[in-house]
Every structure is written in C-alpha cells, then in structure tokens.
Amino acid sequence: MALFPCTVHGERFRGAAEHWYVFMAAGIQSQRSHLRVCRKCSDQLLEWSQEHLVPVPDDYDVPVPEVKGCADCSLPIGVDAKPLIVTGYVRKDEPHQLMGGLHEKCAVPDWLGVAVQRGHQAA
Numbered sequence: 454m455a456l457f458p459c460t461v462h463g464e465r466f467r468g469a470a471e472h473w474y475v476f477m478a479a480g481i482q483s484q485r486s487h488l489r490v491c492r493k494c495s496d497q498l499l500e501w502s503q504e505h506l507v508p509v510p511d512d513y514d515v516p517v518p519e520v521k522g523c524a525d526c527s528l529p530i531g532v533d534a535k536p537l538i539v540t541g542y543v544r545k546d547e548p549h550q551l552m553g554g555l556h557e558k559c560a561v562p563d564w565l566g567v568a569v570q571r572g573h574q575a576a
C-alpha cells in the first residue's frame with residue numbers, strides 16, 4: 454500500500470503514486486496544489502485535462518492557443534478569465550502540461566477543487 458492516500462479519491466492504494474500540480478490564479482491570489490494520486494485517478498485527471506484544456510505551447514512567444522472555453526461551463530471566456538495550469542506526470546510519459554481558463558464565478562470540478570483545498574499551500 455502507498456504511504457499516502459490518493460489526493461483525489463482519498464484512500465490508500467497499491468503501486469506508485471503519480472504527481473499532478475495544479476495552479477490557479479484569481480486576481481492577485483493564486484492557489485497551487487500538489488496532487489499525489491493513484492493510476493486510475495491520474496488517468497481521470499489526464500482525460501479531464503485533455504477535454505477541457507489545451508497543451509501549453511513550447512514557445513511562449515507564440516500566441517496562446519485558442520482555449521476551449523471555460524474549463525467549467527465550456528462557454529467562451531475573455532481576457533478576465535482565471536488562468537488554470539495543470540502539469541501531470543503520468544507513468545514514463547513526458548510531463549503533460551495543459552492550460553485553460555475559468556470565468557470569475559466558475560470553479561474546477563469538485564474532485565479537483567477538493568484536491569486544491571487539501572493541497573499544500575505554497576508561496
């Protein structure tokens with residue numbers, strides 16, 4: 454059994470943990486969290502991220518790719534959106550780095566939101 458419970462489903466699990474980092478900014482405040490998850494939840498995170506976010510471009514000089522709308526409600530977002538950046542280390546893959554945005558009043562899904570609240574608050 455893993456030493457720590459999965460940050461997403463809350464129970465200890467067999468096998469190596471996979472690591473996800475979530476960064477969300479709202480105004481001058483920002484929230485960072487580290488999710489230590491089981492493979493199943495890691496796959497779920499990857500699936501959600503690929504559905505709602507877009508890959509971060511290698512070259513930051515190029516314009517940010519068209520975001521798929523709000524990561525919560527899918528409606529178009531403007532420049533006042535809250536940025537969300539997710540980085541996942543899934544098995545031996547290159548890190549998955551994806552970005553998107555949320556409306557001021559929208560939030561990430563509960564399971565990701567819970568993880569954000571439970572996560573370490575880093576500067």
Ligand SMILES: [Zn+2]
Nearest residue numbers: 459462491494
């Ligand atoms: Zn899990």
Ligand SMILES: [Zn+2]
Nearest residue numbers: 523526556559
């Ligand atoms: Zn929204």
